Every structure is written in C-alpha cells, then in structure tokens.
Amino acid sequence: MVFNIIDNKLTLTKSINELDSFVLDIVQVLSKYTDYVIVSGYVAIFFGRSRATEDVDMFIKEISSDSFRLLYDEFVRAGYDFTVSDAVDLYDSYLSDGLAINLWRKDFPLMRMEIKFARKPFQRQILRERIQVTFDGHVLYFSPIEAQVAYKRTILRSDKDIEDALHLERVFHLSVEKIKYYKDLLLFYEKSDQN
C-alpha cells in the first residue's frame, strides 16, 4: 500500500515499536499545552524507513513561560529529565533564544525528544500545514512529507538525508509541484537569512 494523504489526513495500520511508544507518551502530555509538528528523521522512520534514531525532532507553537512551567512539572512528575533541571532557565536561555531543549526518560537517556519553538517562517508554515496521522487509536502530527523531502534534498543533503528522502518519495504519492514549492521557499528563506 502506497501512503496517500488526503486533505492533510492519513490513516494507517502499524505495529507500534518502542520508538513510536516513546513519541506517543511525550505527545500525550505535550499536546495538552501546545501544538506540535514532528520533523526530520523520525518522519521517514515512522513510515517504514529501516533505521533507528536516538533523537526525534519537533517544533512547537510558542507558549507562555507559565504554561511551560506547568508542562515541565508534568513531565518531571511522569519521570522525564530535561537538558537543564530548571524550567525558567529552559524557557529563557533555550526556547526563547531559539535553541532546542532535550527531553528523555530518566531510565533511558539514549533516546531523546528535541523540541524547539517554531519561529522561522518555514517552521511556522509546516506547523500550520501539519498532517494528521491516525493509527490504532493514536494520532500524531507530522510535517507535510513534501516539505521534508525538499528540506532533506535541498538543505541537509547528507547521505542519510538523501536516503530518507528517497524512502519517502517511494512510499508516498507525492506532489512534484509541492516539493518544488517547498524547495523554492527554502531557498528563498536561505537567501533572506544570508542577507
């Protein structure tokens, strides 16, 4: 079955692996406080790429310092550790400064969630245009696949990223025009950043 996204939605059947469980546990808490979009390697892995990863990347919609404090406390109560054990420092010195924070289960530091505020125009756009994926009673929100293919082929371009992009191109019905649209957008933003 080739995956086919219709109206930004996709439903599929999937055996849930430990990496999926890790992500599901985190978004169960996180989504009470803000919107998120999953990007990068885990997008390819979720849809079948035959590799593991030690970090899952996501952008979240900006939240207030007070909301973040509540989110932080709930994660700590649930047995997670953060980059720094101080919610104010995490918010002020990391998230507000455009840096990522890491979150992992106390008993398993090898696997972590990397979270950043969606601040750049491209990041905000993929958060707005995220796709809803439903599987076995769970829901996750992913970046538009065409945006990931464009980002991996145009900006990142490592062997691993080219391989991820190829996998996504083969298992999805993708719009060539949409990939080009995101590619042009990325190049435009890249030029704007340089000027």
Next chain:
Amino acid sequence: MKSPIKTERDFLAWNRQDRLQWIERWAEYVNTHDDWSQQQKIFIDAQICNARAVSLSREDVDAFKLKAKRPSLL
C-alpha cells in the same frame, strides 16, 4: 570479471549506490506487504533493547557523540 573498484572513492560511490538500491527494495516491500511495520518493529526494538542492555548515562551518550563527530582516519 575484475572489480571496477580501484580506489576508496570508487568504493564510496559503489557503497552509496548499493545503499540507495537497498532503500528502493525496502520501500517496495513497504508498498506491497502488510507486515512491513512488524518487520520494522523487530529491527527497531532490537536496537533499543541492545542500547538499554548497555545502560549508558546521558554523559556517556554525549561523549560517544563527540567521538563520532571526529573525522574518520580511513
């Protein structure tokens, strides 16, 4: 037949192509087999199980990552 691989660059190019071909084959499997996620689960869970057995601390993981970033001597 003599191997066309004479230099390390030849090997890397061949290896890259080989990996891409394998990805095409696996993607075809995902497209045509309902058990792709069961296969993937075995693969991913085994890797996580191994990592858990080693029981690394956050500092150990960071130290490994730093090492991994060093350029290869090969």
